[in-house]
Amino acid sequence: xxxxxxxxxxxxxxxxxxxxxxxxxxxxxxxxxxxxxxxxxxxxxxxxxxxxxxxxxxxxxxxxxxxxxxxxxxxxxxxxxxxxxxxxxxxxxxxxxxxxxxxxxxxxxxxxxxxxxxxxxxxxxxxxxxxxxxxxxxxxxxxxxxxxxxxxxxxxxxxxxxxxxxxxxxxxxxxxxxxxxxxxxxxxxxxxxxxxxxxxxxxxxxxx
Numbered sequence: 001x002x003x004x005x006x007x008x009x010x011x012x013x014x015x016x017x018x019x020x021x022x023x024x025x026x027x028x029x030x031x032x033x034x035x036x037x038x039x040x041x042x043x044x045x046x047x048x049x050x051x052x053x054x055x056x057x058x059x060x061x062x063x064x065x066x067x068x069x070x071x072x073x074x075x076x077x078x079x080x081x082x083x084x085x086x087x088x089x090x091x092x093x094x095x096x097x098x099x100x101x102x103x104x105x106x107x108x109x110x111x112x113x114x115x116x117x118x119x120x121x122x123x124x125x126x127x128x129x130x131x132x133x134x135x136x137x138x139x140x141x142x143x144x145x146x147x148x149x150x151x152x153x154x155x156x157x158x159x160x161x162x163x164x165x166x167x168x169x170x171x172x173x174x175x176x177x178x179x180x181x182x183x184x185x186x187x188x189x190x191x192x193x194x195x196x197x198x199x200x201x202x203x204x205x206x207x208x
Contacts (some may be wrong), residue, residue: 001122005133008110009141013148014101018107019075021148022097023067031143038062044070050083061085075099081115089119114152
């Protein structure tokens with residue numbers, strides 16, 4: 001089953017800071033729910049894993065991700081992902097991101113992913129898989145924004161304080177990202193279903 005997802009979001013941080021964050025495997029793994037970085041193969045390839053928790057059962061997917069495009073000038077990247085699950089399921093596809101500088105000093109991030117799934121997971125249906133994927137991406141975006149924007153605010157505050165004192169500003173530490181160690185599929189699926197119910201009644205009663 002092939003799934004395509006597009007997502008865009010804005011980060012209140014300079015484009016170079018966001019770019020350096022997005023092309024660093026450790027940063028990406030730290031923000032993705034259920035993901036972990038096992039080891040680096042070389043400067044463009046790494047081994048990672050994702051855990052999916054369904055009630056008391058946890059399924060783990062492990063595979064490689066490779067940067068097949070890293071354009072520092074255009075601020076564009078593409079990741080090729082290939083992973084397997086012990087039960088026989090597979091995940092393969094690409095994830096692309098393009099960054100654009102905003103007039104206010106922030107950054108616009110545009111992401112596209114095209115993923116092919118096989119195994120038991122496809123039995124839940126395309127609509128549910130797309131809904132779950134969007135929920136996971138929303139959590140990833142929230143973690144990215146929290147990490148970068150908190151660090152940027154801390155840098156600005158430190159720069160202001162040291163400017164008044166007439167000394168150089170120290171580099172602000174990036175706060176650790178608090179994330180789930182696995183993706184609770186049941187919780188995410190419930191959010192998808194509840195969202196569909198709310199939208200149905202809004203349309204029924206003519207509310208936007």
